[in-house]
Amino acid sequence: MSSSPIAPTSTTRSSSSSGSDRIALIACGAIAQPSAEISERRGWPVDIHPLPPLLHNQPQKIAGEVRDLVVTLGDTYDRVVVGYADCGTYGALDDVCTDLGLERLPGLHCYDVFAGPSRIETFFEEQPGTYLLTDFLVRSFARTVEKELGLDRWPELRDDYFGSYTRVVWLAQQPDAELHALAQDAADRLGLPLTVVDTGSSGLERALEDLIA
Incomplete structure (x- = not known):
């Protein structure tokens, strides 16, 4: 993943064949870049259509945004698949997928995709106050967490938001210094200890392979 999130309005092509025999992947902006890299490496006929990653702060809008983008794409693609887990929509995204005949990534959220649902469940069984980060969230923490929660303006709110958390677990796809x-x-900004769990991107790759196949 690059240091700059993929633009929500961009389309990433992974090969040069025409759109009619390609697959459109409507992806959460937080996983769009690694999904594009995997698709390119595997030679899949996939175009990535990312939605804004900040939709995760308003998950009630995700299902509607996915539906609108499917309508916008129309008959341009042979298939359309959804690069979201449930992601806090509480079944609303599944309703859209059922209505439109689409498939999505498995699990409750992208953490399940990267680390596996049983592993995530274990983290919360060990410490219910676990706060999870992915590579995307690590890179964009100042914008997606601090700014969105107003902590850049009112740092005293930190304890209100994070006072019940006991640790940060970074699900590291591409760990480097x-x-x-x-x-x-x-x-440190949250005042919590850090645990690093090296997940790689194999979980995402397997989920995408199943989705595209």
């Missing part, structure tokens, strides 16, 4: 420093800084 730069990202580790950013993850540590994010945990």
Whole structure:
């Protein structure tokens, strides 16, 4: 994943064949970039259509945004698939998928896709106050967490938001020194210890393979 999130309005092509024999992947902006990289490496006939990653702060809008984009794409593609887990829609996204004959990524959220649902369940059984980060959230922490929650303007709200948390777990897809420093800084800003779990992107790749196949 690059240091800049993929633009929500962009389309990433992974090969040069025409749109009619290609697959459109409507993806959460937080996983659009690694999905594009995997598709390119695997040679899949997939175009990535990312939606804004900040929709995760308003999950009630995700299902509607997916539906609208499917309508916009029309008959341009042979198939359309959805690069979201449920992601806090409480079944609303599944209703859209059922209505439109679409398939989505498995699980409750992208953490399940990266680390596996049983592993995530174990984290919360061990410490219910676990706050999860992905590579995307590590890179964009100042914008997607601090700014969106107003902590950049009212830092005193930190304890109101995070007072019940006991640790930060970084699900590291591409761990390197730069990202580790950013993850540590994010945990420090929350006043919590950091645990690093190297997940890689194999879980996402397997989920995408099943979805595209």
